[in-house]
Amino acid sequence: MEYRSLGGSGLKASAIGLGTWAVGGGPWWGPTDEAEALRAIQAAIDAGINLIDTAPGYGFGQAEELVGRAIRGRRDEVIIATKCGLIWDDSRGSPFFNLEGREIRRSLRPDTIREELEASLRRLGVDCIDVYQTHWPAIPPEATPIADTMACLLDLQKQGKIRAIGASNVTCAQMDEYRASGRLDVCQPRYSMLDRAIEQDILPYCLQHEVATLVYSPLEQGLLTGRIGMDRTFSPGEYRNQIVWFKPANRRRVLDMLEGWRDLCSAHRCTMGQLVLAWTIAQPGVTVALVGARKSAHAVENAAARNLQLDQATLSRMRRDVEALGQPE
Ligand SMILES: NC(=O)c1ccc[n+]([C@@H]2O[C@H](COP(=O)([O-])OP(=O)(O)OC[C@H]3O[C@@H](n4cnc5c(N)ncnc54)[C@H](OP(=O)(O)O)[C@@H]3O)[C@@H](O)[C@H]2O)c1
Numbered sequence: 001m002e003y004r005s006l007g008g009s010g011l012k013a014s015a016i017g018l019g020t021w022a023v024g025g026g027p028w029w030g031p032t033d034e035a036e037a038l039r040a041i042q043a044a045i046d047a048g049i050n051l052i053d054t055a056p057g058y059g060f061g062q063a064e065e066l067v068g069r070a071i072r073g074r075r076d077e078v079i080i081a082t083k084c085g086l087i088w089d090d091s092r093g094s095p096f097f098n099l100e101g102r103e104i105r106r107s108l109r110p111d112t113i114r115e116e117l118e119a120s121l122r123r124l125g126v127d128c129i130d131v132y133q134t135h136w137p138a139i140p141p142e143a144t145p146i147a148d149t150m151a152c153l154l155d156l157q158k159q160g161k162i163r164a165i166g167a168s169n170v171t172c173a174q175m176d177e178y179r180a181s182g183r184l185d186v187c188q189p190r191y192s193m194l195d196r197a198i199e200q201d202i203l204p205y206c207l208q209h210e211v212a213t214l215v216y217s218p219l220e221q222g223l224l225t226g227r228i229g230m231d232r233t234f235s236p237g238e239y240r241n242q243i244v245w246f247k248p249a250n251r252r253r254v255l256d257m258l259e260g261w262r263d264l265c266s267a268h269r270c271t272m273g274q275l276v277l278a279w280t281i282a283q284p285g286v287t288v289a290l291v292g293a294r295k296s297a298h299a300v301e302n303a304a305a306r307n308l309q310l311d312q313a314t315l316s317r318m319r320r321d322v323e324a325l326g327q328p329e
Pocket of ligand 1: 054215216222223227295297
């Protein structure tokens with residue numbers, strides 16, 4: 001079983017990690033069956049997944065609470081990655097977006113980070129967060145300097161409340177600023193075979209500077225499993241409505257491309273989702289693919305993808321096909 005280093009932290013994670021955004025439910029994902037979501041998290045751990053990514057903002061604390069319940073009694077088996085920087089019911093920070101009648105604000109001020117950390121520790125039922133990540137960069141009017149944020153994170157690390165430090169949705173220039181203050185172990189960018197922008201800058205940067213990448217939405221929110229057909233519709237508020245690849249004309253092109261890989265699935269005795277995930281974790285600079293699941297069958301299926309080795313000819317063929325798709329309309 002392959003475990004990969006998370007920067008210089010000493011932590012080693014499975015190449016497939018479990019994401020819990022959808023577990024938080026809400027209008028973007030629709031309601032979550034809590035009992036099934038709990039089973040999914042436990043099934044992922046049983047299947048060898050040792051990294052679970054969550055955030056306070058996923059269901060206003062719901063996802064963290066469920067993760068906390070799922071890992072009770074098995075804390076030592078998991079690396080818990082959570083985040084700070086999105087707050088609600090609070091006038092500090094800078095406006096970001098509204099959801100369910102609440103205003104979500106971005107804040108990387110030391111005082112809000114310290115409060116968020118205590119709330120996450122409580123919800124997760126742990127005394128230390130393994131990977132603590134800033135969720136989104138601070139923006140005006142309260143653009144807290146990265147050096148101030150990092151000083152706070154380094155102090156929390158010194159106190160033993162967090163282990164590794166990470167930053168999500170950042171540029172290379174912003175990572176330079178983090179690294180000017182101390183060790184940055186993890187970066188969490190968006191990446192899938194349909195959204196490869198970070199191959200130009202973030203992935204080479206992270207390889208060069210020993211920063212692990214936890215890449216998110218590798219299945220394009222389920223589209224790349226081939227199981228979301230042309231007949232599936234999403235309500236206006238659902239997040240998948242905002243993803244351009246889900247538009248019918250684009251979705252058709254993706255499904256046709258996946259259809260062309262049926263022989264690869266047969267040869268490897270795997271599902272389409274597993275094939276796509278195996279391709280994703282084989283890309284240079286990708287440390288962990290964070291795959292969202294709130295059904296135990298999905299969690300187990302996704303976990304098995306990390307044991308799938310694709311040869312160079314297969315990797316190249318899949319890349320040629322996704323490159324041939326071009327940009328979405
Ligand atoms: N840092 C950030 O800003 C950020 C942003 C986005 C995501 N993330 C993290 O990355 C994780 C993964 O990203 P994501 O959840 O957006 O997208 P994803 O992993 O590409 O897709 C997850 C969704 O795909 C469907 N799915 C998963 N496995 C499946 C399978 N085997 N068969 C059929 N459908 C399957 C599920 O939909 P249903 O639930 O509808 O069944 C699941 O919720 C998140 O959970 C979160 O932890 C971070």
